Amino acid sequence: MYNNFKILYHQGKQFIPDVTTAKVPGIFRGRPIISKVEIDENKLLALCPVDAISLKPVSIDLGKCTFCGECAIRFPEKIQFSTDYKISTNERDNLIVSEGDDTPIGINPAKVRTEIHKLFKQSLKLRQVSAGGDNSCEWELNAANNVQFDMGRFGIEFVASPRHADGIVITGPITENMAEPLQICYDATPDPKIIVLVGTDAISGGIFAGSEALNRSFLDKYPVDLYIPGNPAHPLTIINGLLDLTRKVKG
């Protein structure tokens, strides 16, 4: 018994008391900060493997970015990645960060459907669909529910059946083979329901964008309620995004 107490004492707290203010290590790549320093912009443009960088002004689309860090390594005077993990939003355009713009990324309350706050504020059950995912975002979604991040304390949990869900969480670039199962899952989820995209692959197709093996027509049919970027998305990005969407918690 004494040994058990000793182990518990040395382990300390297993959970993060406040997931809205938690700090992450400096190596984490969150919201980029782009300075107005002049560089050879064409070289910057050419090095991005997923065309996430645009010019005039220099900007990075976090919906496409794989967070490989190459641009920040090659042009540290121009681009740095901060540890700000609160980068989820309900507006696709908010994922585009431009030079000189240090506005935090967040939810636009005016664009949140009224039933989301009304019905899902206390409890939100989600069905996860890995639509050609590589299991990285799926792991992070699992981690969001572990004892450390403990998303369940906010009443946000994953369920096995779409019939018990309030919405679907999509990971992966949506392959042709997963297009129909995704549609079946969506149809089986009762209204009103939300759609959440987690990770670069789900938001833009990522490195698979434009591939004939994808069928992303599902996203043309329904509005997306929340974009959670990352490659993979961090559990704190996931939890804060869902909290901000459902509970009006400011980031």
Ligand code: SF4
């Ligand atoms: S970190 Fe993002 S924007 Fe920079 S090179 Fe990699 S994919 Fe492109």
